[in-house]
Structure formats: C-alpha cells, structure tokens
Amino acid sequence: MNNPLIPVIEEHDYPCTICISKAESEENLGKMMEEFYGNYSTSQDFEGSDILWLYGEEMGEYDREMFHQFGGFINKIYGTMIFKQKDLQYTIMNQCKKYHADRYGFHPASYSLMREFDLLQDDIKSSGRAKSWIAKPSEGMEGGDIFCFDTFEELMAKGVQEGMVAQQYIHNPLLLKGRKWDARMYLIVHGINPMRGYVSFDCGFARVCTDEYERGNVTNPHATITNGLRNVDHPYYVSEPEDEEDENQVYHRYPLTRAWELASENLDDPEPDLEKMKQGVKDLANSLLRCYRSSIEAEQADFIEMDGTRDKNDKLFNILGLDVMFDADLKPWLFETNRNPGMSLTYPVLDEDGVVIQKNSKIATGVKCNLINEVTKILVGKEDSKKFAKCYDNSDPETGDADFIYEKVFRVFKDICGKKLKRALSVHDFITFVSSLPEDLAEDVRSDEIVNKLTLKNKSEITLPEFFSGLEILSESVSMSLPSFLTRVEGE
Template sequence: MNDLLIPTIDTHDHSCTICISKAESEENLGKMMEEYYDNYKTSQDFEGSDILWLYGEEMGEYDREMFHDFKGFINKIYGTMIFKHKDLQYTVMNQCKKYHADKYGFHPASYTLMKEFDLMQEDIRASGRAKSWIAKPSEGLEGSDIFCFDTFEELMARGVQDGMVAQQYIHNPLLLKGRKWDARMYLIIHGVNPMRGYVTFDTGFARVCTDEYERGNVTNPHATITNGLRNIDHPNYVSEPENEEDEDQVYHRYPLTRAWELVSENLDDPEADLEKMKQGVKDLANSLLRCYRSSIEAEQADFMEMDGARDKNDKLFNILGLDVMFDADLRPWLFETNRNPGMSLTYPMLNEEGVVIQKNSKIATGVKCNLINEVAKILIGKEDSKSFAKIYDSSDLEGGDADFIYEKVFRLFKNLCGTKLTRTLSIHSFISYINQVAEDFTEDIHCDEVINRVELKSREELTLPEFFSGLEVLAETVSMSLPTFLTRIEAE
C-alpha cells in the first residue's frame, strides 16, 4: 500500500517555476513539489514564473491586471464561477438535458428552490416513497447542511432555503466493502475559446461511508453521505492508513488506484467492467464541458476583455473537481462539480477532546503533487499525460458543438450583444428581437407575455441561461420547439 500513498516520480524534460499564493495549503503544496520533483521550484516573484497559482474563489481588478501582464499560465478561469452556485449549475444542466437527454443521463433529477418548488413538489408527490432525495444549499461547503429525505413533509420539517437544490438520491450504488462511496476525479480545462478538456481516472481518491449501506434507508448520514466531516464523529472512522493498510479496516479515503482494485474484486469481468466505468466518465466529462462552455465564455470575455485573442485564451486553465458515483449497473452519476477543489495536504480527525484537528495525509500529498505535475506536463511540456485523457476540444469541427443547443443559443446571444460579447444582454435588445420575430412570423406575439412568463419584467439584463428560457417561451408562442425555432432563424 505504501507505494500508492506517495507521488509517482515521473521524469520529463520541462522545468517549472510556480508563483504561489501565501495561503498555507498552497505554500505546503509548493514545498512538497520541490521535495518530490527535481525540476520544480516555487517563487513569490511574478516575473519569470511559469504558472501563477491563485488561491481562493473570487477574482477582482488586480486579477484583471495580472491576466494581461503575466506571461505564463494562470490557474483561474473566471467564467467557471458558474460552478460555485449549485442552483445555476443545475439550471443550465437541466436546460441541456431537456434537449439532449441521451447525453445527460448522468445528471440526477434536480430542482432549484424556490424557483422550481411546484415542479419538485409534483415529482415528490407522484413518486411517493419510490424515490428519495438529497437537499443541498446552493453554496454549501464540506457537506454542511446536506440532508436526505423521502417525503415532502420531511423536507418542509427540515426547512427550505432559497437557492437550495433538491436532487434525486440513487438507491442502488456500486458498493466498496459493503459501503457507499464516490470518487473525486479531476478535470483540467485549458482555455475558453477554444476550450480543451482532460480528465483523470487514477489521480484522485475515493471517499467511503463509515457504516454499511442499507438500501432504502436514507436516515443514517454515516451510510448515505460520503463527506469526511459528516463521518468524522463515527467511532469507527479512520481516514486513511498511517503506514501499511489493514485489510480488516475500512478507511474513509483510498487513492483511486487502490479503490479500483477493491471494487474490481466484486465485478463479473473486472477488466471490461472497469473500462466501461472509465469510458462512462469520459463521456460524462465531454458532455459537461459542452454544456457549460458558452456560459463560461460569456463570463470570461466580460471580465477579462479577451476579445478572442488566442494568446490570452491559451494562458488560462482551471482544475475542476468532479464528484462521481457509480450505480450497481456501473453507470456514472455526477453529483458535484467543484470550481476550486481543495489543495490541502491534510485530513480531519477528532482529538481526545472532540475538536477537529488536521493531520498530514500521504494520500492527499500523492494525489495533489501528481495532479500539478500532470498539469505542467500538458501545458508547459506539451506532452501526453499518462494520467489524463483528452476528452474535449471545442475547435474540433466534428466534435458536435455546432449542432449543440446551447452553442446555437449562444451564437444568437453574441449577435444581439453587438460588436463586443458581454456577460448579459439588455432587456431592450431582447424586446427588439421579439418585435423583429413578430414581423417575420405570422403568429401573434405579445412581447409583455414573453417577458412576464420568464419573470423578467423588473429586470434590465438577461444572463445567457435567462436568455435561453426567454427563447423557449418565444418559440412556444410560434408553436415551435426551440431547436426548430433556432434552425428557422439561422436559415433566414
């Protein structure tokens, strides 16, 4: 087990200087990179560094200046802020799933509260106890305020928050040592337009519930929620091995390489079944980036004033954390996309006084040092990665983006923005477009009706997802589906 807990030392030709923030977790990561790899060093000097490693979620005016001045690669794409807000994430995903159901089956049924309260209530009432649900706050962290429920009454008793997301719970998970588990995998986004994506199956870790899984029972968080801080108070909680693995002990966290071995012990055809699972993740990651690419571009262009410059585009990258669960049919389900996955090299545990403390983690060190090493290989070394598979390139003319519903909506959005792409479209521009459509179509179109139905009456600007909803209503008024409507106006 020891060799699975430390970084893979992979020699290559490139050297890398990382200008790193002063956040403790980031500084510790930089020190580990220097310790394990001869060709890495960290610096506080902006000039001469190959990667600028920014810490934290938000970006401000200072980041805007650095974006234009820094010559190397920057680890933040501003447009990925969409992944910070679960309600917005799921709105866009549901819009894509509606028109490309075959590509988005990995996304469980999800409702944003209070916006989709009536739809959720109808689904819960109709399914009875055949479905269970998991509720999450829009911007929750570390599993906080997450709970499971079976009935509408149980949800109301726990309390409903505006922006909360209710998501269908998967009852038949693929088990690891009799327990529910999920995988933290990583997805590298390089650039915005074009955007390239790389996903890994081996550089990551599995999180395992402390109690054995009991199908149909969602009341025990130690058996249903994989987050470490939701399991830490269990008497049998052990995060990871101190040294050698005790095969009789179930740990909360395993390297993915070890998790695949443990899972394969109960598979009918381990080699073929694991390949099926990994291919499912490739397909999932490809569809994920296609779903959000245009929204990311709108946000990024507005903030960084990119204006389509290739040199500016290619200096940007972002590491996303994907939380993936597999069901008993080996089908992957995506529950979370984390814009700013933690880079800490520790794990939490309770001391004798019951206080949460942090201990150095060999698994986290191995995973995260290898993660940065592979990023540098791809971006600086221009090498193929052994751990990451390229799964998406928006510049690929045969990749399917041109016919994708969101890209079609985005093309219209950009046209209505005028000479410069912005994050939002003015209501005035949208009203002008509705009136133009009214002249081109024989059906009666009432502008106020469209605005009211998408709840935009008091708004001055529309985001891309809101524009998408507005077009859906507009298409309905002329008795067309949205895809047919978009094809009709593109032909004119």
C-alpha cells in the first residue's frame, strides 16, 4: 500500500549526467538521483555532462567564461537575481498592477520601506484595523525577522529596518485541518528571449501552521507564519511521519497531492473545483513571468551578451520557488518568489537540548527528485511533462506581450541603448532622450527635475524600473496616460 505522504518517484528511459556543485545539499540530491534512477549519473567535470547545476547566488568571472564553453543546460539565469530583492520585486509588480489590474489581483498590497513609507502609513490609517500586515526583510531567508502587525504603532514598536517590506495579510485563508497553510510550488523558466515557463500543481509541498487559525488574530506566529523554523519550537510540531500517516496528527509538511485532498475537506462543496485552483496558479505564473521578463533580460545583458542567438538562450534555465496561499474562495495569492529555492532533503527538529538539527525527509526526497526528473524530461528529453504545465511562451504572438506595458517601456529603453543592450542607461543618456522629445511630450519639464524626483541625483545610471517611473513623470506632465505616451514616443 502506497503512503500518500511519500511522493512516488517516476522513471524515464534516457540517460542524463548532471555536473553538480560541491554544496552538501546538492551533493546529497545527486546521490539520491543516482540511487532512484539507474540512468542518472553525477560528475564534477562538465565535459560530457547534460546539465550544469551551479550552487549559490552570485556568479563570477569563471561562470562567464564557463557559459561559452559548456554545451549543455545551465541552471542559472543571471537576471533572476531580481527575485532575491523583495523591495525591487514589489516595485515592478506594483508598476504592472497599475496598468493591468485584472491580471495582478493575485498580489497583495505591498510596500517597500523606507522608500514607500508614506504610502504604507496612509493605507494603514485609511483601513484602520480592517487590514493586517506582515513585515519581512527584503533579502531575508528561512523566516527570520518576520512579524505581523495591525497598526502603525505596532510596526514602529517592533522596529523598521532599511529595505524591509510590508505586505497585506489575507484574513480568509483556505484552511487545512483548521490551520493556515501555503504551498511551495516550482516554476521552471527556460531561456530569456524567448522565455518559456512551466509550473507545477502536484510537484511541491504544503507547509502548515502548528496552531489552529483564529481569524483576526495575528499575534501568534505558530498560527500565522508557515515557515518551519518558526514552528519547530512548538510542543506539538511534527514535520512529517516516520512511516505511515496518522490521520489524527497534523503534520507541518505534506506533498501537494495530499494537501489538495485535505484542504478540500474544509470546503462546503462536496466536489471542490480543484481545477479552478490550478488554473489560477497557471494564470498567476503566466503574469509573473510577463511582469519580470524584460527586467531579467536587461539584467542578464550586464553579465553575458546573448547576441540574440537561440542556442545561447536555450541553454539557460532557472527553477523558481513560488509561495502561494489560497483563500476560502479558492483564489491564489502569491506572497513570495524565490530565485534559488533550497534543494535540501531534510527537515528541522529540536534535539534534547532544544537545538535545531536536520533529519532526512522522505517528502523532500520524493518532491525534489521528481522536480529534477521533470526538468530533465523537459530540457534534455524534450518530452511533455505530466507534472508541469506550460504557462508562458513570449515567442507566441497569442500571449499579447507586444501590448504589455513593460514590454512597451523596454522597447524604448532598448532603442536608447542602441546596438548593445545594457543593464542600465546612463543618466546622461536619459537626459539626452528627454531633450530630444517633441515639446508636446515634454512640455515644461526639465530633465534634471525628473532626475531629482527619481532620487538619481548622485547616481550615474538609471535602471529599467527607474526608467519606467521617469516615463510616468513625463506622461503625467503632459496629461497623457503612459500607454498613450509610449505609443507617441514609438511613433516618433
């Protein structure tokens, strides 16, 4: 009898060699792949390897040289460093929400501190206690320094850090055994331009709070924050079963296939529309990649010049971790996007002295072996995946990317760059661009005033999101919408 908490590891019939880094978690994953799949092998030599699995956030000069030498697939897109910075993510997402509100309703109201401190303060004052908030560091990991608050006074009392972000808390979550939960899903990003995306519905896991959820009470982290390290000290915390599932026990972690079943028990509908939930995630992933694609391309250009060649583009891929929560109406909410989701095969527990240690996880092993197997199936085997659905392809004219606000801004940005795409324009190039506009598109606007409004006075460069804001200032100065303004600029 199969244990529903242990994901079945499926096989395929073509060989694959993964050149893997020396990080311990990746080495362990490589050993597991060799153990469960007879046709997988790992290597420390990228000659003859199908996939180069790099570990770590930053890329150095060696990686730049290696990119041109390696003939297989590489699991890092440099431009996805953008997902490391929550404040930058929120800035770009908010820019998109302003012009495509219907596509970005999955993203809770979010503010970057201290840059948008006044906007957050206004929102808190206007909503009273109708809204609660969750604060977290821009580049935080493992749930550190996360806290919830209701009022501006509570925020100030707990301390505001530079780069911290604040996000609206959703009060009506879909519960699992009476507890708040979220889903770690995976999004495979293949290439930059064209970029294709594949999102999972069943290859992932749920994280469940230890205490039961009490609507309106955000003071108990064991009931409001799903991170394992924020729940491990609870006396009733059990991450996963040693063997068979005990239905009377609430575990911290479930594979998604089991989480769908358990969550549906909390719905009045005897046959909940799980397909509606999954389609919502697919739409979310589509809009997410559309939102950030052009910024990723600009950031990647700073690291490696792609030359517009398909072979260079297609060797790059990145696995993103999506942290998604569903409300009682089955609507998905995206709270975080992780550029470098952990590949650890363990879970945290406390030892007899109250120190956090790691134990081997059957759930993590099943989920992550399946994840790597599906990546290999899509890229190396060029097969359709049963666990991942294609959600985005910007080379398909049906996506409508040509009319998307960020792609329109990006076209103007690239035109100013000239033959070689840059990560950022010089402030001088931006001022020259403003000066070259017809009077009716820049009437009574001084380029140095725009630079001051963008707080670029002491900077030498202007990034794509800052350029976006600069064009907004210009369009507002001549009482035009940004889309109309862009149409005129492109027509000049």
